[in-house]
Amino acid sequence: MKSETLITLPEDIGAAGAILDFDHLDQFLGFHIRQAQGTMHRRIIDTLAAVDLTQKQAASLWLVGANPGASQIGIGGALRMDRATTMAIIDRLEGRDLVVRKRSMVDRRRHELYLTPEGQKLLVQVKKLVTAHETRFSERFTPDELDTLITLLARIYG
Amino acid sequence: MKSETLITLPEDIGAAGAILDFDHLDQFLGFHIRQAQGTMHRRIIDTLAAVDLTQKQAASLWLVGANPGASQIGIGGALRMDRATTMAIIDRLEGRDLVVRKRSMVDRRRHELYLTPEGQKLLVQVKKLVTAHETRFSERFTPDELDTLITLLARIYG
DNA sequence: TATTGTTATACTCTATAACTATA
DNA sequence: TATAGTTATAGAGTATAACAATA
Numbered sequence: 001m002k003s004e005t006l007i008t009l010p011e012d013i014g015a016a017g018a019i020l021d022f023d024h025l026d027q028f029l030g031f032h033i034r035q036a037q038g039t040m041h042r043r044i045i046d047t048l049a050a051v052d053l054t055q056k057q058a059a060s061l062w063l064v065g066a067n068p069g070a071s072q073i074g075i076g077g078a079l080r081m082d083r084a085t086t087m088a089i090i091d092r093l094e095g096r097d098l099v100v101r102k103r104s105m106v107d108r109r110r111h112e113l114y115l116t117p118e119g120q121k122l123l124v125q126v127k128k129l130v131t132a133h134e135t136r137f138s139e140r141f142t143p144d145e146l147d148t149l150i151t152l153l154a155r156i157y158g
Numbered sequence: 159m160k161s162e163t164l165i166t167l168p169e170d171i172g173a174a175g176a177i178l179d180f181d182h183l184d185q186f187l188g189f190h191i192r193q194a195q196g197t198m199h200r201r202i203i204d205t206l207a208a209v210d211l212t213q214k215q216a217a218s219l220w221l222v223g224a225n226p227g228a229s230q231i232g233i234g235g236a237l238r239m240d241r242a243t244t245m246a247i248i249d250r251l252e253g254r255d256l257v258v259r260k261r262s263m264v265d266r267r268r269h270e271l272y273l274t275p276e277g278q279k280l281l282v283q284v285k286k287l288v289t290a291h292e293t294r295f296s297e298r299f300t301p302d303e304l305d306t307l308i309t310l311l312a313r314i315y316g
Numbered sequence: 317t318a319t320t321g322t323t324a325t326a327c328t329c330t331a332t333a334a335c336t337a338t339a
Numbered sequence: 340t341a342t343a344g345t346t347a348t349a350g351a352g353t354a355t356a357a358c359a360a361t362a
Binding site for chain 1: 178186193196198228238298299
């Protein structure tokens with residue numbers, strides 16, 4: 001028994017739709033999550049190009065904005081990035097004067113992270129862009145469907 | 159109004175659970191897809207380390223096995239990879255003598271892809287590993303839930 | 317002109333290891 | 340001993356650009 005699936009391709013990948021035997025690969029959760037995440041990621045890259053930020057950079061900016069004084073380990077943990085990855089991202093944000101590091105007085109190992117005025121200004125724009133991006137995808141679902149989808153997704157990593 | 163969320167972290171990331179204000183970031187579909195995909199991806203990397211393959215390499219091997227004679231553009235399209243990415247992955251598989259390229263007699267621009275006997279042998283093992291990996295995640299859901307989840311995910315990129 | 321494969325190149329994310337300083 | 344940050348390094352994936360061969 002063969003499962004044939006028509007995959008519609010983004011214009012920049014491949015030439016046209018291709019019919020391939022997926023041999024049950026397309027019955028796997030991991031397959032669909034990867035496709036869905038890839039699709040949304042490509043779109044958010046384009047969306048955030050307007051402010052020259054990547055998704056991780058934008059998410060980090062967002063969390064620092066909501067949690068002034070948070071540490072790198074805190075931000076990284078929330079976004080599931082290790083220390084080295086978080087480091088690189090905060091470096092980038094600091095290099096653009098969007099975020100500042102301040103040595104913590106309570107625990108001198110930690111650096112407290114804060115948005116600069118520029119960071120705060122950019123975050124306003126980021127929130128608009130990300131919200132619009134999210135809407136473009138979430139409007140494909142009813143509120144109930146969206147709620148179900150998010151609840152089920154959370155069970156994968158919760 | 160602040161939404162506080164407890165995130166349980168993988169042992170290799172961060173020190174312990176951290177409570178952060180996500181400021182609605184955790185109400186976004188993109189956020190949860192990324193977390194879920196990251197979780198499954200980390201796990202499949204560990205799983206496929208036994209055969210020294212990445213997820214993309216394994217998926218490409220799988221599709222070539224199911225579609226003997228498929229072209230790179232065909233494989234890449236099905237997995238949503240551009241030509242350069244597909245090229246690198248097939249190069250790796252060919253370098254390990256798992257896949258061979260044969261010039262097509264019908265369209266001499268194309269290279270037909272085939273598994274070698276070694277590739278076929280390894281694919282058997284890959285299917286066991288991937289299926290076990292999938293089961294570890296899919297068993298968190300009832301059949302109905304899994305069906306719903308996959309159907310909703312497919313709507314994102316369909 | 318368009319498509320397939322190829323090569324070169326660059327960037328992001330991810331991860332590991334080792335080091336400093338602080339707790 | 341453990342934690343937070345840092346630095347160096349490496350690999351995978353993604354993407355663009357340019358080119359050759361072929362349609």
